[in-house]
Amino acid sequence: MEVQVMEDILGSNDKQAAENKKIFDKYGILALNLIGSPGAGKTSLLEKTIGSLKGCMRLAVIEGDLFTSKDADRIADKDIPVIQINTSGGCHLDAMMVQKVLNKLDLANLDLIIIENVGNLVCPAEFNIGEDAKAVVLSITEGDDKPLKYPLIFKEAAVAVLNKIDILPFTNFDMANAKHDMNCLNPGISIIEASCRTGDGLETWCNWLKNTVQIKKERMKKTNG
Amino acid sequence: MCSTCGCTGHGQGTQIQFFVTGYDEKNSKEVEEKLLGLPGVLYVHIHTHDGETTINYNPAKTRLSELTAVFEQRGLQAAI
């Protein structure tokens, strides 16, 4: 017996991502995909962000790592819902992995979900997980040549956080160069210089988040009625 | 790529090489930056002196005509 199929082989992640997005939209939740190399400062940025924002909005975090719950443990200290996904060797989160944990969150009572992806500047850029926006964290110690070397994530991201600017004087990181390259690749990208250690730039970053959450809520009000 | 998941996403990077006449230091830089700003373009390398222009791009995101328009807009001739 012949069974007609006509289905795209690699379409399944995009399909699942669209399903995830429908869920986030239904509850008016802003979903942010946080991407960056291992050690760029994603988790540190999250720790600071939660501290500042939990007073004025309802947040949750989904942590992605190959192994361990180290990052989720750090976030758990902040008293907000956090879920750890372990990929057991996989180098990026995919839409199905995220979908599987959504029912563990009280979606009706959340404004913002930050999904911290596996430390990797390459693969996460290619796999949609249903997010509203991607944010990339690049630290000063990684070098100002990274945007051109990893063009896709810088093209995809709505915002780039340049972390560890407190040690800029001790490196040869050329800020003008890095910003120029990022603007070349993605003329619309917002660039925020920050230091999780000193607190510089964190207010700007939090304001960006607050603003983006607000814009989504207003858009969903118009759509959902 | 990655041996665990073999991920490269869909839509491969394609390399195309043009030979361009009319480059000078200023317009070759402009062309490089303009090309890089196109959504599907990942890498651009220009030899100003002989016009060799190598572009790695995703044809599913950016059309060839968008690449050639960048040269045309500056009065440059690009041949394959």
Place this chain on the structure above:
Amino acid sequence: MHEMAMAQGVMEIVEDYAQKSKAKKVCTVALLIGEMTGVVPESLEFCFKAVAKGTVAEDAKIKLTNVPLMGHCNNCGNEWHIENYNFFCPQCSSAKVDIISGRELRVEYLEVD
């Protein structure tokens, strides 16, 4: 390339449709593979055999149909087989070209028992 990820993608689709049609055994998996995907057929078959072990598609044959990379020129209407990723129209040299086939990566049909 990434034939293993594709083989897993094929397997998900095969299992889904085999279940829906209550198939006891999948005999053939017919795939449409566009030329621009750069898929190596032998690698895909090898990877598929590996992921299909112990499943309803364990002994399934892969029937691969290659879809040529065809361009359509919006300037003169010419349609031709694009070679070496040269997207310029061979008739009028225009770059206003659309790809009309060759990017497919699809499971076409299954033959089941």
